[in-house]
Amino acid sequence: MTEENKKQAGAQRFGLYLGLATIAMLFTALTSAYIVRMGAGNWLFVKMPFQFWISTAIIISSSITFYFAKTSHRSGNISKYRMLVWLTFILGIAFISFQYMGWLAIAKTGIYIDGNPGGSFIYVISMVHVVHVMLGLVLLSIVAIRTSIKSYNPDHIYKIGLMATYWHFVDFLWIYLFIFFQIKFF
Amino acid sequence: MSTKDLHHGHSEQHAGAAITDHVHYQDTEGVIRFEADHGHHDSDRNKKNFIHTYIFSTDHKMIGKQFLITGIIWAIIGGGLSNIFRMQLGFPDVPLHFIGTIFGDKWAPGGKMTPDFYNMLITMHGTILVFFVLTAGLSGTFANLLIPLQIGARDMASPVLNMLSYWFFFLAGAVMFTSFFLPSGAAGVSWVFYPPLSAIRSAAVGSETGADFWLISMALFIVSSLLGGLNYITTILNLRTKGMSMSKLPLTIWALLITAILGLLSFPVLLGAAILLIFDRSMGTSFYLDKIYISGIGAMPHEGGNPILYQHLFWFLGHPEVYIVILPAFGIVSEVLAVNSRKPIFGYRAMILSMLAIAALAFFVWAHHMFVTGLNPFVGSVFVFLTLLIAIPSAIKVFNWITTIWRANIRYTPAMMFSVGFVSLFISGGLTGIFLGNSSIDIQLHDTYFIVAHFHIVMGVAAFFGMFAGVYHWFPKMYGRFMNRTIGFIHFWVTFVGSYCIFWPMHYQGMAGVPRRYYSHGAFESFNKFGALSEFITIAAIVVFLAQLLFVFNFLYSMYRGKKVTELNPWKSNTIEWTTPIHPGHGNWDGPLPEVHRGPYDYGKDGEDFIPQTVPMRPGETTHHG
Numbered sequence: 001m002t003e004e005n006k007k008q009a010g011a012q013r014f015g016l017y018l019g020l021a022t023i024a025m026l027f028t029a030l031t032s033a034y035i036v037r038m039g040a041g042n043w044l045f046v047k048m049p050f051q052f053w054i055s056t057a058i059i060i061s062s063s064i065t066f067y068f069a070k071t072s073h074r075s076g077n078i079s080k081y082r083m084l085v086w087l088t089f090i091l092g093i094a095f096i097s098f099q100y101m102g103w104l105a106i107a108k109t110g111i112y113i114d115g116n117p118g119g120s121f122i123y124v125i126s127m128v129h130v131v132h133v134m135l136g137l138v139l140l141s142i143v144a145i146r147t148s149i150k151s152y153n154p155d156h157i158y159k160i161g162l163m164a165t166y167w168h169f170v171d172f173l174w175i176y177l178f179i180f181f182q183i184k185f186f
Numbered sequence: 187m188s189t190k191d192l193h194h195g196h197s198e199q200h201a202g203a204a205i206t207d208h209v210h211y212q213d214t215e216g217v218i219r220f221e222a223d224h225g226h227h228d229s230d231r232n233k234k235n236f237i238h239t240y241i242f243s244t245d246h247k248m249i250g251k252q253f254l255i256t257g258i259i260w261a262i263i264g265g266g267l268s269n270i271f272r273m274q275l276g277f278p279d280v281p282l283h284f285i286g287t288i289f290g291d292k293w294a295p296g297g298k299m300t301p302d303f304y305n306m307l308i309t310m311h312g313t314i315l316v317f318f319v320l321t322a323g324l325s326g327t328f329a330n331l332l333i334p335l336q337i338g339a340r341d342m343a344s345p346v347l348n349m350l351s352y353w354f355f356f357l358a359g360a361v362m363f364t365s366f367f368l369p370s371g372a373a374g375v376s377w378v379f380y381p382p383l384s385a386i387r388s389a390a391v392g393s394e395t396g397a398d399f400w401l402i403s404m405a406l407f408i409v410s411s412l413l414g415g416l417n418y419i420t421t422i423l424n425l426r427t428k429g430m431s432m433s434k435l436p437l438t439i440w441a442l443l444i445t446a447i448l449g450l451l452s453f454p455v456l457l458g459a460a461i462l463l464i465f466d467r468s469m470g471t472s473f474y475l476d477k478i479y480i481s482g483i484g485a486m487p488h489e490g491g492n493p494i495l496y497q498h499l500f501w502f503l504g505h506p507e508v509y510i511v512i513l514p515a516f517g518i519v520s521e522v523l524a525v526n527s528r529k530p531i532f533g534y535r536a537m538i539l540s541m542l543a544i545a546a547l548a549f550f551v552w553a554h555h556m557f558v559t560g561l562n563p564f565v566g567s568v569f570v571f572l573t574l575l576i577a578i579p580s581a582i583k584v585f586n587w588i589t590t591i592w593r594a595n596i597r598y599t600p601a602m603m604f605s606v607g608f609v610s611l612f613i614s615g616g617l618t619g620i621f622l623g624n625s626s627i628d629i630q631l632h633d634t635y636f637i638v639a640h641f642h643i644v645m646g647v648a649a650f651f652g653m654f655a656g657v658y659h660w661f662p663k664m665y666g667r668f669m670n671r672t673i674g675f676i677h678f679w680v681t682f683v684g685s686y687c688i689f690w691p692m693h694y695q696g697m698a699g700v701p702r703r704y705y706s707h708g709a710f711e712s713f714n715k716f717g718a719l720s721e722f723i724t725i726a727a728i729v730v731f732l733a734q735l736l737f738v739f740n741f742l743y744s745m746y747r748g749k750k751v752t753e754l755n756p757w758k759s760n761t762i763e764w765t766t767p768i769h770p771g772h773g774n775w776d777g778p779l780p781e782v783h784r785g786p787y788d789y790g791k792d793g794e795d796f797i798p799q800t801v802p803m804r805p806g807e808t809t810h811h812g
């Protein structure tokens with residue numbers, strides 16, 4: 001790597017962190033609004049449907065599979081990498097499906113998106129999160145396709161690393177939201 | 187290693203460069219991918235490929251010009267709108283038939299504009315000028331133009347994201363522009379977009395489809411700002427040339443860095459507020475809406491929401507936003523004052539620290555826009571305290587600017603005049619901020635013309651002055667020609683005197699209680715005495731607007747006919763953008779990147795007029811600024 005190239009690589013990772021910071025700020029805003037609104041009273045507390053527990057387990061396992069995908073790529077086991085990275089992709093889709101089923105389940109209990117804000121917040125915040133998972137899936141498929149080829153390329157490891165950071169971030173974000181939704185602040 | 191290698195920064199053979207080039211543009215991974223190589227557009231190809239060069243350019247200098255020219259077009263539109271509604275306030279009886287011709291007769295039957303049209307005008311005027319002109323037009327132009335040139339980089343960290351940032355801005359503008367011609371017109375609920383007016387479609391004409399367009403446009407705009415800001419920060423922190431430590435950065439770059447950080451932390455919050463608003467409008471949620479009864483329509487189905495929540499979210503962005511607007515001007519003015527005073531900027535460190543302090547405080551004062559919302563008076567007093575603290579770093583900056591030009595051998599250029607004018611405006615407008623920051627006084631002044639006077643002077647006009655200073659000063663770098671001096675001075679004096687004529691009288695109107703955002707004050711006996719004053723303000727506004735057309739003429743004329751730049755460093759400036767060729771190519775420097783040895787403000791040091799940053803420190807020489 002030349003000097004300017006190294007600078008560029010560092011810049012990419014740094015830029016990604018900044019991007020994650022903006023996403024974090026978006027959710028900070030939404031969850032602060034949630035707390036403030038809860039404090040104002042007349043709040044409907046939504047019990048998390050079991051589908052959300054399953055989706056949580058799924059997204060955690062997708063982070064684990066991606067972690068092992070990364071290590072197998074690093075150790076040159078491309079076929080294992082390919083299997084694991086697509087497994088991650090499928091788990092991502094499964095996560096979205098279970099979120100969707102979760103929304104249906106909440107609606108079945110009579111809590112619709114246009115009712116008490118206690119319910120609306122759950123729908124909207126989890127939907128905004130799913131949008132970020134979808135974006136992750138698009139990026140993931142691009143990275144997966146580009147890096148599944150046999151020939152070893154140090155640039156690939158680097159890209160997979162960036163992808164992993166994003167993926168773990170949306171995973172962590174959901175865990176945070178899931179716990180957050182179950183706290184009675186007032 | 188050859189220089190070509192250096193800026194190519196790639197291990198590939200050069201023969202392949204032209205081919206890989208194209209692959210990079212089609213790279214769909216834009217979001218996380220940062221271009222690893224650039225500077226590979228040799229000028230032949232650029233000439234052949236008009237679209238690459240002028241439209242989908244990834245060269246930061248061209249993107250800067252795109253932001254500038256788009257900003258100028260929006261400024262003409264946004265400024266023009268203000269002249270139309272000033273006619274309603276100053277000369278309500280003069281028929282304006284052109285409104286019907288352009289927007290449709292229903293907006294101005296018989297040439298008399300309707301209240302709905304008035305609301306639409308003030309909303310669009312505010313939105314366009316705050317976001318499209320003074321945010322994108324100002325930061326977008328100078329961050330793009332100056333960051334790589336002044337830190338010694340070939341381009342932005344990600345030229346592709348940079349290009350996307352412009353095109354999202356362009357799209358946001360296209361959506362906003364289209365909304366003017368909707369059957370229900372553009373949004374008409376004021377630039378702050380408060381619910382319930384903005385949240386209920388049937389509330390007013392201006393709350394209909396135009397408001398949806400506004401929200402979509404703003405969402406696109408936020409994406410543009412975030413992509414831009416992300417890139418600016420990354421570039422400044424990672425791609426500085428050898429020797430360019432943070433303590434040797436020109437103040438322009440420091441200002442743009444802090445601006446970008448503010449944007450990155452606050453725009454997502456506006457996006458959050460907008461998302462909730464979109465759901466309230468379209469999905470029937472009640473985030474901002476409680477039981478509401480609209481006459482003629484009946485009770486709305488909403489329940490349990492709180493419109494004040496929106497104000498908290500909005501002003502959490504809104505207050506930092508006003509500093510996003512003014513900080514780039516701080517930077518530009520500091521630079522221009524030092525160069526044209528031939529003196530080091532007074533208190534370089536203090537300038538940076540005060541900008542950091544202002545930026546940090548910006549996140550803890552938002553509720554000063556909400557003193558009359560029923561805020562708990564104790565909470566209010568905390569916000570009064572924090573708000574008044576801003577006066578300290580602001581005063582430090584003003585003091586340092588004045589000290590910089592104090593007893594200097596000033597070189598009068600239009601850029602210098604606008605910078606001095608900026609300091610004047612910032613003092614005048616900042617002082618009224620201290621009045622408003624006291625909640626007990628603000629209760630009287632809130633939502634009157636006093637507010638309009640305050641923020642137009644301190645933000646609107648001042649930021650424009652920063653922008654003008656920047657354009658006059660860096661025009662030679664952008665186009666290789668000078669802008670006409672004489673027209674520049676006329677432009678300055680008319681704008682400076684005229685702006686005070688517009689906004690100074692508004693303080694008196696505001697103190698007398700004249701409310702802002704009213705279509706007509708005719709129904710209030712006590713305000714009739716301001717009729718002549720309103721006429722005067724309107725005339726001044728038209729004159730100032732016409733003077734801006736003079737600027738636009740000067741800009742376009744000088745682009746093609748202006749005096750040519752014949753030396754590399756026409757202003758005898760220390761910063762390294764003046765070490766590039768007069769017409770720098772994509773990659774900026776022909777040879778290796780310049781190396782930096784000293785700070786940017788070594789003017790008049792040891793009897794020397796100026797010592798550029800590229801000149802090594804002499805044995806025993808000490809740093810100037812402390």
Ligand code: HEM
Binds near residue numbers: 576580620637641
């Ligand atoms: C000494 C510093 C300043 C103080 C203490 C201050 C204080 C205030 C206060 C308390 C208000 C709210 C008034 C009301 O609505 O009742 C206000 C409004 C405003 N200020 Fe300032 N200000 C200061 C400087 C600035 C600067 C530097 C800018 C922009 C560059 C700015 C831009 C604005 C804007 C845009 C509004 C009105 C927004 C609206 O309601 O439409 N202020 N200021």
Ligand SMILES: [Cu+2]
Binds near residue numbers: 504505508551555
């Ligand atoms: Cu403020």
